[in-house]
Amino acid sequence: MFRLSTCSRGAKTATSLLTTSTSSAPASHIHPTAVASQIRSYARPPKPSSSFQPPQPTAQKTTFNSTNSTTARAPKASKTSNAITFLAASSLGIGAYLYQWNQHRSSSGVLSSNPFFDFFSTSPPETLTTEKWTPIQLTKITKVSDHTSLFEFQLPSPCTIPISSAIYVKDDQIQAMRAYTPVHSTEQEQGTVQLLIKRYSEGQVSRFMHDAKEGQRIEMRGPVLIWPGGREDLKQWDEIGMIAGGTGITAFMPIIHSALTNPDKKVKISLLFASQSPEELYFKDELDYLVKTFPNQLHVSYTVDKVPVATPETDNVSKWEGHVGYVNQGMLQGLLPPPKKAITQGDATQEQEKKSVVLVCGPESMVNHVAGTRGMSGQEPIRGVLGAMGYQREQVFRFPN
Numbered sequence: 001m002f003r004l005s006t007c008s009r010g011a012k013t014a015t016s017l018l019t020t021s022t023s024s025a026p027a028s029h030i031h032p033t034a035v036a037s038q039i040r041s042y043a044r045p046p047k048p049s050s051s052f053q054p055p056q057p058t059a060q061k062t063t064f065n066s067t068n069s070t071t072a073r074a075p076k077a078s079k080t081s082n083a084i085t086f087l088a089a090s091s092l093g094i095g096a097y098l099y100q101w102n103q104h105r106s107s108s109g110v111l112s113s114n115p116f117f118d119f120f121s122t123s124p125p126e127t128l129t130t131e132k133w134t135p136i137q138l139t140k141i142t143k144v145s146d147h148t149s150l151f152e153f154q155l156p157s158p159c160t161i162p163i164s165s166a167i168y169v170k171d172d173q174i175q176a177m178r179a180y181t182p183v184h185s186t187e188q189e190q191g192t193v194q195l196l197i198k199r200y201s202e203g204q205v206s207r208f209m210h211d212a213k214e215g216q217r218i219e220m221r222g223p224v225l226i227w228p229g230g231r232e233d234l235k236q237w238d239e240i241g242m243i244a245g246g247t248g249i250t251a252f253m254p255i256i257h258s259a260l261t262n263p264d265k266k267v268k269i270s271l272l273f274a275s276q277s278p279e280e281l282y283f284k285d286e287l288d289y290l291v292k293t294f295p296n297q298l299h300v301s302y303t304v305d306k307v308p309v310a311t312p313e314t315d316n317v318s319k320w321e322g323h324v325g326y327v328n329q330g331m332l333q334g335l336l337p338p339p340k341k342a343i344t345q346g347d348a349t350q351e352q353e354k355k356s357v358v359l360v361c362g363p364e365s366m367v368n369h370v371a372g373t374r375g376m377s378g379q380e381p382i383r384g385v386l387g388a389m390g391y392q393r394e395q396v397f398r399f400p401n
Contacts, residue, residue: 245362
């Protein structure tokens with residue numbers, strides 16, 4: 001077979017021959033023309049034979065699988081091509097996600113946030129918004145009880161916080177968030193917002209807030225409407241029953257003020273306020289004052305888990321006149337508007353004309369005891385104390401914990 005290296009080997013042989021010839025015979029006997037002829041004959045490559053075939057590429061290795069079908073082993077892809085393919089697929093995936101999110105946001109009309117934009121956003125919003133997390137300055141901390149404090153924040157610019165709305169607070173160290181109801185939300189613009197927060201040993205955000213210092217900026221988001229409690233919304237109700245536990249009273253204080261100051265309609269409000277101890281009956285003085293001011297419109301009853309033993313420093317606890325123990329049917333009967341199924345035939349005409357609702361807000365254990373779990377949808381059947389009394393799902397609203 002013809003090889004390209006033949007020319008170089010032929011050239012080397014011709015040189016050797018030339019050397020041999022010059023060493024075996026005198027220089028005068030060598031004819032220059034003969035030497036040149038010999039060199040050309042050795043340097044010229046031989047003519048290929050008629051059976052010469054050009055070199056063929058090596059065939060791909062073929063293997064047989066268990067089904068006797070052949071499979072060709074594909075060449076290995078380089079690391080660079082794999083990286084390019086991955087980046088291209090990732091870009092297409094992100095583009096498709098952003099397009100779908102934009103379409104959903106435009107069609108639903110709901111203010112929702114995109115975590116992709118949140119991550120790359122560097123300009124903080126001008127005020128509190130549902131669109132993204134806003135650093136809000138904590139200006140004042142007031143201790144209310146051993147485990148509860150009132151936190152006041154200065155908003156970047158005044159905004160309206162609807163009644164019965166929630167504001168989300170985030171612990172940016174572990175990216176945990178929790179919704180809290182502002183204490184004094186109104187239907188007018190306000191420059192500050194107050195949150196009443198109790199510290200729980202298992203509560204990540206509550207521990208974070210109680211470790212915060214005045215002047216610190218806390219990431220917040222909202223407000224998000226929980227239940228329509230504005231003045232115009234309350235006109236649809238004749239009676240509103242409330243069961244509050246601990247700091248859950250913050251969800252009801254704005255509703256109570258809105259209902260009592262509405263000149264267009266006198267909505268009857270009845271409240272059972274439950275707490276672990278008398279010291280944790282927040283806003284009790286304010287509630288007692290409102291009861292005296294609106295005796296025909298507001299009725300409030302209290303219960304505590306237990307009454308502390310009276311001491312010379314706390315002899316006032318011995319004068320406790322409210323209920324003692326967990327919420328039960330005896331505390332609620334005669335206070336709340338009756339369940340629909342409990343209306344007697346004789347009172348049917350009068351009672352069916354009245355529209356009522358029962359609101360429940362407090363720690364998760366208390367809400368579960370009173371009305372059963374909310375579930376993911378918040379529309380689980382009513383159980384617990386209210387369920388045993390005959391209240392139906394359409395007559396009870398459980399605020400999220």
